Amino acid sequence: MRLVIARCSVDYLGRLTAHLPLATRLLVVKNDGSVLVHSDGGSYKPLNWMSPPCTLVEVEPTPEEAEAGATACWIVQNAKSDDRLRVQLHEVLHEHSHDLGVDPGLVKDGVEAHLQKLLAEHIHTLGEGWTLVRREFMTAIGPVDILCKDASGATVAVEIKRRGEIDGVEQLTRYLELLNRDPLLAPVTGIFAAQEIKPQARTLATDRGIRCVTLDYDALRGIDDIESRLF
Amino acid sequence: MRLVIARCSVDYLGRLTAHLPLATRLLVVKNDGSVLVHSDGGSYKPLNWMSPPCTLVEVEPTPEEAEAGATACWIVQNAKSDDRLRVQLHEVLHEHSHDLGVDPGLVKDGVEAHLQKLLAEHIHTLGEGWTLVRREFMTAIGPVDILCKDASGATVAVEIKRRGEIDGVEQLTRYLELLNRDPLLAPVTGIFAAQEIKPQARTLATDRGIRCVTLDYDALRGIDDIESRLF
DNA sequence: AATTAGATCTCGACT
DNA sequence: AGTCGAGGTCTAATT
Known part of the structure; x- marks a missing residue:
């Protein structure tokens, strides 16, 4: 250098x-x-x-x-x-x-992947009696972050972002459109989950009947810690 | 520093x-x-x-x-x-x-703005007999890059990107939805114009009846040079 | 190699 | 101050 x-x-x-x-x-x-x-x-x-x-x-x-x-x-x-x-x-x-040599590189601990993992493990935070179908549920246009079922057994697709913006809602809308064509799954409703949801994104989501959930990363980690201490 | x-x-x-x-x-x-x-x-x-x-x-x-x-x-x-x-x-x-002092800053000459200007000036590259209505045509949800009319007088909205991706198609779709509610303009068709259009974006656009046009920046500049030399 | 989605994005423009 | 769109985006993961 x-x-x-x-x-x-x-x-x-x-x-x-x-x-x-x-x-x-x-x-x-x-x-x-x-x-x-x-x-x-x-x-x-x-x-x-x-x-x-x-x-x-x-x-x-x-x-x-x-x-x-x-x-x-x-x-x-x-x-x-x-x-x-x-x-x-x-x-x-x-x-x-100065010759610096080769750098060993950065060790990261991601956020969106971690959020997805935490929410999948504690899917009941979305509602009493909810159950996980699977993470990264594959469709023709890409993987849905989380597919789960509510207490009544109805399918719910969850899109997770760190910051919820309008394109995230568009993405979830495309998934919902596709999933609802499958008679085995339909009717599928959507949840847009993020640490922070921008007003425009919230408005668009609500307008399309998509529920918005604000995720508290620290709280989810907290639940995780408590449960791992208990079991 | x-x-x-x-x-x-x-x-x-x-x-x-x-x-x-x-x-x-x-x-x-x-x-x-x-x-x-x-x-x-x-x-x-x-x-x-x-x-x-x-x-x-x-x-x-x-x-x-x-x-x-x-x-x-x-x-x-x-x-x-x-x-x-x-x-x-x-x-x-x-x-x-070392004290560097304050920097006078960067002087830039952008690309997308230039593309828009060039295409507006040579709107006939989209089709024989086409005419420009205006650039940055304002709507309630933002400006449409170019609004023009084809040879038959039908309105066409053009969305310009340097790289055409799926969110650009979504944006144009929202504009078209809105413009088509105006009886004075409807029916409005769309053109998705970019230097490079990603396959997924092209598929989505085509599926929605939006024409895709690949822009050749150098060719447009060439036309511009030739015409300015002629006139 | 090409494509895609995320980023401790950054940056500017506009409301 | 917040929002939105673009970037000479860059970067890592996946096809």
Whole structure:
């Protein structure tokens, strides 16, 4: 990894064109040739970048660029597309290279998968006497998160999201349409379950007769802990 | 901006929990307190990070952490949520601070807006004798990208995407439903136009009687160039 | 390899 | 401040 702090201007040419005027920025060149251009603010997204696989070549600035003050020019070319980054270096203020080695990588504990597992294990939180049919119930257009039956034995399809938005309701609607064509299952009703449900999504769901349930992740985990302590 | 290359381990606690085992990484601390943890590969996304607004405090490692080799510990706490990053520093290999100042920001030239403009200007590419009604035709649920009339005078709503996926078809369907309630416009048919249309989206659109059109950005630009040269 | 759904999405525009 | 749509999305899982 090579770190350069420099006064520079940057041009990107590819799926769009973008230009960064002359300013002081951090340039990170990774081992795979990829480049990040960061300013001293914003979030983790760089102002500009080139994704691997790509190659960096250093060229002489054109007479016009040299006239404007450029001392060097990087051309970063993507190997698969014709995306290209052109960095004009005017003044290098700091430079350091270091070999980091290979990273062991991130260990994650997901949320939506965990929510699905917890809710499937405690399906009675949806209603007294409810029973699980199965998780990831397969249909022609994809898996339904949870299929279960209410106390009367009627089928219910549950769609789970971390944040419930309008496209989640659309997705569940498509599943319900399909499931209701199956005489062995019909009539199938729907539950839209999420940690947080956006007002528009709630309105659309309610309008379509889909029940909305707000999931409390910590509470579900709590139930889980209590029950695992009991048994 | 503060750059640190160090052997470190990182834990994130917030919307999910994640752990990075001990390894050599780049730590970037920006002026607003935000932190990026980068390895020497991957894309522009850091292995782990904390978005602003947040504060970084350096604390003594716990006895257990010190035992394991930690010499310092950063706690990066988000100011609005309870997201938190804990960085255990085992060995600092390089450190450098630099004031970058405020960045003038990125100048962009978008694609979807440009596609919409080009198609509106050359609406006849959709069919002989077609005429533009208007771009961004406003409805109660949002603007339709392009409203036009075919050679027979029938109204057509066009939804434009760079990449045509299923939710774009859903969006156009909602517009068509609404537009067809207006007796002055009905019957309104739909065109789903994109540089690239995913098979599932094409199937759904076709099933609903929506015509799919693949847009050639370069060709449209070409027509534009030729016509501007002619006139 | 291609497709799809999720993301600690991020980012901007608009209400 | 919240919502919505787009992204040079990126990324991981699955077909």
